[in-house]
Amino acid sequence: MAIKKFAVACYDDEAVLFPAVAKVRHSGYKLHDIYTPFAVHGLDNAMGHKESDLHIAGFIFGLCGTSTAVGFISWILTGDWPINFGGKPHFALPAWIPITFELTVLFAAVGMTMTFCYLNQIMPGVKKHVFHPRQSDDYFVMAVELNEHVNENDVVNFLKETGAKETSVQIAEDSWWYGRFDKTEPYQLLGQ
């Protein structure tokens, strides 16, 4: 959570974006992030992100669902209140498969979606800085962090050379906060 200065470059073609990412990483400038309107395959690799481990969360939540269902039903039907259904066994595992399966899926799906929201820091009421309004439309927007070690103009010129359609320098909050998208934040008026 900090207000920083960024050089922002907008690309309109994946074929230009990928070499640009490689150049920026090679140059040693601090690549903050890239905002895209849809999932660009291979971009995570190009940026050096490792594979997501989200599915592990799904698996663990699923196991919780399975054990909740089996534990709860077997406790009820064999311990807390056993009922005789036509002389059938109290521990009727095959008859519990449907509910066990449903709870496994339910826990895995809900738990994984909540983990997804937590990791991505998204929630109703959360606000993040939008570098360019077209980043959800047709622009691939790259933000490079500016600090005391780099020259602002050098970075902007460098980004222009990589094929950026539009460049700008922005002061922005680099993380999330509680806010409304119809309000202008105080920091947004700083650099203007």
Place this chain on the structure above:
Amino acid sequence: MHLKYESFVREPLVDGDKSYRQISEDIISPIEKKPGRMWYVGFFFSLALLAFGVFSVTWEVYWGIGVWGINRTVGWGWDITNFVWWIGIGHAGTLISAILLLFRQSWRTGVNRAAEAMTIFAVMCAGQFPIFHMGRVWDGFFVLPYPNSRGPLWPNFNSALLWDVFAISTYFTVSLLFWYSGLIPDFALVRDRAKTKLRKLLYGIGSFGWTGTAKNWQRHEMLALVLAGLSTPLVLSVHTIVSFDFATSVIPGWHTTIFPPYFVAGAVFSGFAMVQTLLVITRKILHLEDYITIGHLEAMNKVIVLTGSIVGTAYLTELFMSWYSANQYEAGAFKWRIMGPYWWSYWAMMTCNVVSPQLFWFKKLRRNVVFTFIMSIVVNIGMWFERFVIIVTSLYRDYIPGSWSYYSPTWPEVGFYLGTFGLFFTCYFLFAKYFPVIAVAEIKFILKTSGENYKRKMDVIEEKPVEEFVLEQAEHH
């Protein structure tokens, strides 16, 4: 050239000269405009139907289940018929989004959003019927396993009816999560395009503050994939469990092991028909013919002819088994289905579900929009009759001729059914106005491989010698 490649032999999934920006414009602009007159007419008509449904249900709750036409012999009538019908319709959305995602069928991108929305609304409608069928609906929460002062007396976990409670509530929740997680990036697009403050605020909240970083998208894809993997067995399990409501009983005509696959095929059959009904109209009114192409309709018609044939095979298998089992009660049940006082419902089912979908073997008819629309309604009528046949005509002539009975619905039952149409279409009209009807981000993802204008550029590549092509591709990977 682009990083991805698909042969031009495959039909384009996005017609016309499209760019990413044009896609956003085509799909989002209806949200930003005032709705047309037809929208208001449709919306208020649906609201009126819903109001009539609420009145009919209130009448039933006030006077009791006795106002319905069901009786001691026929204990399940229109209520459970409509429940199974709606829940079956609710199967197409998740099938399209989950199973077709796993099978990498990229044509799903044009129709998945609307189909998933339809699923959610259909499940909402379906849920009303078993709840109000309980009679003393204020005690409806007794189905939930919670510690209570009645013992504690728990629900019967070995009962197919309780499995249904869990299956349907899980299905609703997971479908909702799947649908909404796909909507988040599209809401962010509406938010970033918004010119009015209110729209920026509301879609800002709806988009959860999504900005679409590389890592966000990576996790988004992972979530979609795992949810698809979870939903695929889920969607099959839900209608399997619905069929257990019948198959685990000992009523002739219900007690058959063929029910689960037969019900699942029927559900997909009716679900796709309802998707066709809605999309044929939606694409016309919102001018989305470039995204929901004739190719999309044809693909769904192929699913309809396949599942229709599976259903037809199941009907014939049932008939064969009633003879081959040499069980006189089983034979009796089917005799009264075909030739009893309800013969018309059996033959309506046979005509609509088995005979008429076979016309879809003709490519000309599969690609005909008007025929597709008529057919989609015929199929849904047929599938309603299927449930009616299974439920009512298995019950009305039971073991003792003295208790044989006939059943016809009363106005509160019909009103209840019409009311769920009101609920369904009210929700759908609101969805069509305020939500991106097509998954914008997913269409953009396939544009450069399956868009018509990009496909034209593929001719050059197709003529290249294989070695040259492979070498060029190798550089990209």
